[in-house]
Every structure is written in C-alpha cells, then in structure tokens.
Amino acid sequence: MRVVIAPDSFKGSISAPDCAAAIADGWRSVRPGDSLVLLPQADGGEGTLDAIEASTPDAVRRSAGMVTGPDGRPVPGVWLELPDGTAVVELAQMAGLALMAAPDPLGATTRGLGEVIVAALDVGATTLVIALGGSASTDGGAGALAVLGDRGAPVGGVTLLTDVTAPLLGPMGAAAVFGPQKGATPTDIAVLEERLRAFAAGFRTDPATPGVGAAGGTAFGFLAAWGARIEPGAAAIAALTDLTETIRDADILITGEGSFDDTSYTGKVVGHALRLAHENGTRMIVIAGRVATEPRLPDGRPVASISLASLAGSTEAALGDPTRWLTAAGVEAAQLEAWDSRNS
Known part of the structure; x- marks a missing residue:
C-alpha cells in the first residue's frame, strides 16, 4: 500500500518531521512492504x-x-x-x-x-x-x-x-x-x-x-x-509540500497534532487533511497527543484515531517521550489497517 504520513508538529513536544519519522518507524515494523511518503505539515505557525x-x-x-x-x-x-x-x-x-x-x-x-x-x-x-x-x-x-x-x-x-x-x-x-x-x-x-x-x-x-x-x-x-x-x-502548505497532489494516489493518509478537538476543523492541519481525504476517497487515521472529540470527515463519517495519552497511560507520560509513543501509535495504526484489510 501507499501510505502518506503528514502530521503537524506536536507543539512544545516534537517537530512535524520528527513526528512523521517516528510514526513511519512504527508502521514499518508491522508492514515493511508498504510504500511510505513522509510529508510533514504546518498551518503557518511555528514549524x-x-x-x-x-x-x-x-x-x-x-x-x-x-x-x-x-x-x-x-x-x-x-x-x-x-x-x-x-x-x-x-x-x-x-x-x-x-x-x-x-x-x-x-x-x-x-x-x-x-x-x-x-x-x-x-x-x-x-x-x-x-x-x-x-x-x-x-x-x-x-x-x-x-x-x-x-x-x-x-x-x-x-x-x-x-x-x-x-x-x-x-x-x-x-x-x-x-x-x-x-x-x-x-x-x-x-x-x-x-x-x-x-x-x-x-x-x-x-x-x-x-x-x-x-x-x-x-x-x-x-x-x-x-x-x-x-x-x-x-491549505497553502499542503500545496507547497505536494500533499494535495500526493494524496490522490494514496491508500491511507495519517495525520496528527498535539490535541484534536473542535478547533481542529478551523483552519488547522488535521481539519484540512480530513477534507482532502474526503475529496479523494482516501482512508485516514488521526494520531494526536489527546483526542477530545471523535474525528469525522465533512460528511459526518467517523475516522479512526489514536491517542498518545491513552497509549502512554497519561498526558504527562506521552509528553515525556513523544518519539516512543508516536512510534507505538504507528505500530497500532498498521495493526489497525491489517485488521481492517482481513475483515473487509
């Protein structure tokens, strides 16, 4: 499969490139044969x-x-x-x-x-x-x-x-x-x-x-x-980094940010990624430090999500070693996809 990994930075914790690399490491440990494209994102702020x-x-x-x-x-x-x-x-x-x-x-x-x-x-x-x-x-x-x-x-x-x-x-x-x-x-x-x-x-x-x-x-x-x-x-950075084009040939888009909540839909990276996934019919997984509300596509369909705080046992633990828990999230995302493939 072709998997595009395009997270924002986790503010105050880990940069977008390092975040993408950690998720990719976890995914590869489960599905080494997949083609991974890393396209770290931003919304115009730091990073x-x-x-x-x-x-x-x-x-x-x-x-x-x-x-x-x-x-x-x-x-x-x-x-x-x-x-x-x-x-x-x-x-x-x-x-x-x-x-x-x-x-x-x-x-x-x-x-x-x-x-x-x-x-x-x-x-x-x-x-x-x-x-x-x-x-x-x-x-x-x-x-x-x-x-x-x-x-x-x-x-x-x-x-x-x-x-x-x-x-x-x-x-x-x-x-x-x-x-x-x-x-x-x-x-x-x-x-x-x-x-x-x-x-x-x-x-x-x-x-x-x-x-x-x-x-x-x-x-x-x-x-x-x-x-x-x-x-x-x-949207502009998605175009500058070729995410807008690359997603057209992707099977899965993985994106993420420090906290996913209602504000994520208002001009932020993950909200824009949800729109792109919807427009292109691409399956999607959201990885966030904390997931305060269930991610959904513009048509209301729910999207799979993984919370680092849940994986680590607490927000403090996740913040203490973000690379470890993002790698673990990449493992879980790949296992989730493998389960979905077997049962589809």
Missing part, C-alpha cells in the same frame, strides 16, 4: 520552515545573520529558499512569542521580520511567503515595514499564511482576541487598539477585511503596503 524544507528536496535554508528579536535582543534570522526563487519566512522564528524573555505587549516588535525579508530580497528572492503564526507583537507589522522602507514588493508577489480570520480592530480583532495571549491587560488592549486604529488610518485597506488581524495585525500591514494576499496556511 512552517521545517515542514516545507523536509518536503522540498532542493530547498536551501539561508542565514540572515543576527536580527532584532521581538524584545530587542538579537536572534538568528533564517529563511528558506525554494528552487523557483520563492523565499519562505516564518515570523515565529525571529519575532515569536517564545523568544520573549518576559511578556511586553506594548513594546514587542516585528522589526526582525523586516530584516530577514531584506536579506532574502538582497540575494534575489522573486516571491515571498510569510508564515504569520506565533507573533509576540501587536504592532500591525509596523516594525517590519519600517525596516523595508520604500522597497517594493518582489515581482512574484507576497503570500501571507495564517489560520485565523480576525479583522484588525474591534472585539474580534488583533488586540482584543490575541493581546491577552501576549500578556496584555485590559488597559494595554485599549492602548494597542488605538495604536492599530491610528496605523490603519494611513492606508486605504479596510481594517475589517477577514484575516488582517493575524500576527498582531502584521497581515494588515503587508496587505496594505505591499498588496499581499492572505491564504489559509494549512
């Missing part, structure tokens, strides 16, 4: 560079040197060069919340993002893809745009990858919804809202456009200044 690099043989990871981190301290900047001249930049890598020494909702900046983009453009990148998840700041992308100055967008255009549809302003906007995750108090949120409102007033772009609230409004900044287009991250 996007890893997923695209692992699935693109001729991709090259480039250094931008030390750039400005979200709290002003220098951090290494990197970007991914694809064979067609596209530069992929992951905002979380140089301006992510995990890089903050302490929360600073009013001071965090996207300046480093602009510095990495400059490095990519200076060596001839013709198209730009910016993964927007995991931002530490709520500056509307102003920090990045200040670095870019009067530079124009690359000739191939700019694509913004995100899994949110938030507008820039208001109760469902960048400051109100995501500010608290970055340490913002109600008073801070009011300040950030006013800053974003003043920033937006300098452009003709409608701040109510769905998705422009992504990454603290960075999506708005690049849409307004460079005419960037916003795309759902999971």
Whole structure:
C-alpha cells in the first residue's frame, strides 16, 4: 500500500518531521512492504520552515545573520529558499512569542521580520511567503515595514499564511482576541487598539477585511503596503509540500497534532487533511497527543484515531517521550489497517 504520513508538529513536544519519522518507524515494523511518503505539515505557525524544507528536496535554508528579536535582543534570522526563487519566512522564528524573555505587549516588535525579508530580497528572492503564526507583537507589522522602507514588493508577489480570520480592530480583532495571549491587560488592549486604529488610518485597506488581524495585525500591514494576499496556511502548505497532489494516489493518509478537538476543523492541519481525504476517497487515521472529540470527515463519517495519552497511560507520560509513543501509535495504526484489510 501507499501510505502518506503528514502530521503537524506536536507543539512544545516534537517537530512535524520528527513526528512523521517516528510514526513511519512504527508502521514499518508491522508492514515493511508498504510504500511510505513522509510529508510533514504546518498551518503557518511555528514549524512552517521545517515542514516545507523536509518536503522540498532542493530547498536551501539561508542565514540572515543576527536580527532584532521581538524584545530587542538579537536572534538568528533564517529563511528558506525554494528552487523557483520563492523565499519562505516564518515570523515565529525571529519575532515569536517564545523568544520573549518576559511578556511586553506594548513594546514587542516585528522589526526582525523586516530584516530577514531584506536579506532574502538582497540575494534575489522573486516571491515571498510569510508564515504569520506565533507573533509576540501587536504592532500591525509596523516594525517590519519600517525596516523595508520604500522597497517594493518582489515581482512574484507576497503570500501571507495564517489560520485565523480576525479583522484588525474591534472585539474580534488583533488586540482584543490575541493581546491577552501576549500578556496584555485590559488597559494595554485599549492602548494597542488605538495604536492599530491610528496605523490603519494611513492606508486605504479596510481594517475589517477577514484575516488582517493575524500576527498582531502584521497581515494588515503587508496587505496594505505591499498588496499581499492572505491564504489559509494549512491549505497553502499542503500545496507547497505536494500533499494535495500526493494524496490522490494514496491508500491511507495519517495525520496528527498535539490535541484534536473542535478547533481542529478551523483552519488547522488535521481539519484540512480530513477534507482532502474526503475529496479523494482516501482512508485516514488521526494520531494526536489527546483526542477530545471523535474525528469525522465533512460528511459526518467517523475516522479512526489514536491517542498518545491513552497509549502512554497519561498526558504527562506521552509528553515525556513523544518519539516512543508516536512510534507505538504507528505500530497500532498498521495493526489497525491489517485488521481492517482481513475483515473487509
């Protein structure tokens, strides 16, 4: 059989490439004759560079040197060069919340993002893809745009990858919804809202456009200044990694994430994989750290699922050795398929 293994990272636990490799090891121990295709995925947040690099043989990871981190301290900047001249930049890598020494909702900046983009453009990148998840700041992308100055967008255009549809302003906007995750108090949120409102007033772009609230409004900044287009991250990365095409010839698709719940259907990797499986008539297995709700295809049919917490006996045990339990899940998935084949 042809088995495609395409998980997201298990956030804070294991990367998507390592997750896919562990599941594959388990599957091979039961069904060594199957053809396995490993296509790690992401939704535009942390791990996007890893997923695209692992699935693109001729991709090259480039250094931008030390750039400005979200709290002003220098951090290494990197970007991914694809064979067609596209530069992929992951905002979380140089301006992510995990890089903050302490929360600073009013001071965090996207300046480093602009510095990495400059490095990519200076060596001839013709198209730009910016993964927007995991931002530490709520500056509307102003920090990045200040670095870019009067530079124009690359000739191939700019694509913004995100899994949110938030507008820039208001109760469902960048400051109100995501500010608290970055340490913002109600008073801070009011300040950030006013800053974003003043920033937006300098452009003709409608701040109510769905998705422009992504990454603290960075999506708005690049849409307004460079005419960037916003795309759902999971779908775009599935296309970039050839998952969209590869699944057409697959017998089984295995995907996974740290926690499968109702939010998994809202722009995340596993939800998109469920849609792809449904469209292509591909059998599917979901592996997750925890399974809070039964995975289902868009037509309501249930999908087989495996919980690492159940295999390990607890969430803590699963988190303590994710490689071991993902390998065990790969074994169980292969045994499940063998049972289904004998009884079909």
